[in-house]
Amino acid sequence: MEGKLIMRAVQYNSYGRGADGLKHVEVLVPTPNKDEVLIKLEVTSLNPLDLKFQKGVARPFVPRKFPVIPCTDVAGEVVEVGSSVVKFKAGDKVVALLNPFIGGGLAEYAVAKESLTVQRPEEVSAAEGAGLPVAAISAHKALVDISGINLDGSGTRMNILITAASGGVGHYAVQLAKLGNTHVTGTCGARNIEFIKRLGADEVLDYKTPQGATLKSPSGKKYDVVVHCARGIPWSTFEPNLSDAGKVIDLTPGPSSMYTYVWKKLTFSKKQLLPLIFIPKEDKELKLLVNLVKEGKLKTMFDSKYPLSKAQDAWAKSLDGHATGKIIVEI
Numbered sequence: 160m161e162g163k164l165i166m167r168a169v170q171y172n173s174y175g176r177g178a179d180g181l182k183h184v185e186v187l188v189p190t191p192n193k194d195e196v197l198i199k200l201e202v203t204s205l206n207p208l209d210l211k212f213q214k215g216v217a218r219p220f221v222p223r224k225f226p227v228i229p230c231t232d233v234a235g236e237v238v239e240v241g242s243s244v245v246k247f248k249a250g251d252k253v254v255a256l257l258n259p260f261i262g263g264g265l266a267e268y269a270v271a272k273e274s275l276t277v278q279r280p281e282e283v284s285a286a287e288g289a290g291l292p293v294a295a296i297s298a299h300k301a302l303v304d305i306s307g308i309n310l311d312g313s314g315t316r317m318n319i320l321i322t323a324a325s326g327g328v329g330h331y332a333v334q335l336a337k338l339g340n341t342h343v344t345g346t347c348g349a350r351n352i353e354f355i356k357r358l359g360a361d362e363v364l365d366y367k368t369p370q371g372a373t374l375k376s377p378s379g380k381k382y383d384v385v386v387h388c389a390r391g392i393p394w395s396t397f398e399p400n401l402s403d404a405g406k407v408i409d410l411t412p413g414p415s416s417m418y419t420y421v422w423k424k425l426t427f428s429k430k431q432l433l434p435l436i437f438i439p440k441e442d443k444e445l446k447l448l449v450n451l452v453k454e455g456k457l458k459t460m461f462d463s464k465y466p467l468s469k470a471q472d473a474w475a476k477s478l479d480g481h482a483t484g485k486i487i488v489e490i
Contacts, residue, residue, distance in 0.1 A: 181471050
């Protein structure tokens with residue numbers, strides 16, 4: 160790509176202000192470093208993490224500087240490659256996870272590390288692919304890396320609880336857990352009960368009912384693993400529902416969960432709370448997840464789709480906190 164090209168993008172200039180803080184701008188198309196690819200974006204998906212960064216939960220580390228173009232989960236077509244890139248060439252359809260410190264997804268073009276970019280087969284739509292990076296990798300890390308579930312269905316049978324099972328991470332976690340040898344209980348609001356059942360959950364709890372608020376399994380099973388995607392549930396609610404060595408994997412850890420994590424370690428408790436820290440460095444998991452979508456074993460479910468011109472509406476919808484599946488911005 161010769162010359163200085165201009166692209167449309169959406170950015171914010173300071174912490175806070177939610178959707179009102181987003182501004183439509185025209186900026187220079189970024190230039191890939193030697194280990195990066197430049198992608199003409201087709202789709203970007205939103206994550207709660209994007210909104211938290213805007214609120215300032217990771218200041219001063221994320222974002223590194225203002226203004227920032229938010230979002231990290233993208234799909235599109237490679238248009239230029241850095242001098243050391245060997246896996247991709249112009250014209251390749253890809254899914255990528257952008258650098259979370261820098262972002263760049265709400266734009267017509269973005270640069271991604273070769274190591275966090277994967278080929279997108281024609282069986283996988285751009286939107287299906289763009290839903291995967293943060294949400295599906297988080298679910299995979301919790302279930303496979305930490306819990307030890309085998310996605311081929313082998314291994315010891317486990318009882319799994321997934322909170323906020325209808326959300327971006329939760330809906331992937333239900334499906335991935337069911338590829339393993341598991342009994343899955345999911346929590347959600349009343350309107351999503353059938354949705355979670357269709358994804359494969361064995362039991363579903365309406366978190367707004369007295370029974371659901373206790374997290375107690377309808378069949379009386381104790382949970383070996385909790386993939387905790389919701390917020391505001393204290394350890395005291397989880398503990399009586401856990402098996403002897405049950406683990407709560409907290410995907411949105413705050414100060415109280417970090418305190419519980421340390422306390423459980425210090426007291427040698429068999430029941431553990433483990434915060435999930437998300438720092439992917441290679442493409443292995445994303446490649447596996449794209450392949451599961453290709454094989455029809457994993458589906459990206461969509462809450463809503465917006466054009467780039469309506470990015471503020473997508474942001475507001477995500478801030479509402481009740482998305483069923485993924486919120487998508489089409490470029």
